[in-house]
Amino acid sequence: MQLIQILLPLSTADADSRERINQVRQELMILFGGLTLYRNAPADGFWEDGGTVEQDVIVVAEVMADELDRDWWSNYRAELEQRFQQDEIVIRAMSATRL
Numbered sequence: 001m002q003l004i005q006i007l008l009p010l011s012t013a014d015a016d017s018r019e020r021i022n023q024v025r026q027e028l029m030i031l032f033g034g035l036t037l038y039r040n041a042p043a044d045g046f047w048e049d050g051g052t053v054e055q056d057v058i059v060v061a062e063v064m065a066d067e068l069d070r071d072w073w074s075n076y077r078a079e080l081e082q083r084f085q086q087d088e089i090v091i092r093a094m095s096a097t098r099l
Contacts, residue, residue: 002068003096009056009084020083024061032063068093 008024011017021037028035038060046055073091080089 001096001098002065002093004063004065004068004073004091004093006061006080007090007092008059008061008080009086010059011057017084021059021061023083024080028061028063032065034063036062038062064096064098 006024008021009017010021025035025037043058043060046053073093077089077091081087
């Protein structure tokens with residue numbers, strides 16, 4: 001079993017940001033039959049870019065899958081980067097055991 005997490009930017013200045021996150025929620029629900037969306041307590045993400053510190057408010061979408069289809073996730077990440085107008089969307093996977 002794989003636990004897959006997608007770190008999505010939530011822009012408070014962009015009214016369409018929540019709609020894009022809802023679209024991700026709907027897509028993942030259809031494909032994986034369920035998800036966890038951590039959006040009530042978003043996290044702050046920080047990184048350095050050319051000597052300046054950048055910041056995003058991050059919402060985490062999380063799904064479980066029997067197998068990890070790396071090609072599909074790579075394509076989906078590229079689609080999300082365009083949709084959210086980001087240089088990089090982080091998607092990470094880890095092995096998980098359902099108890």
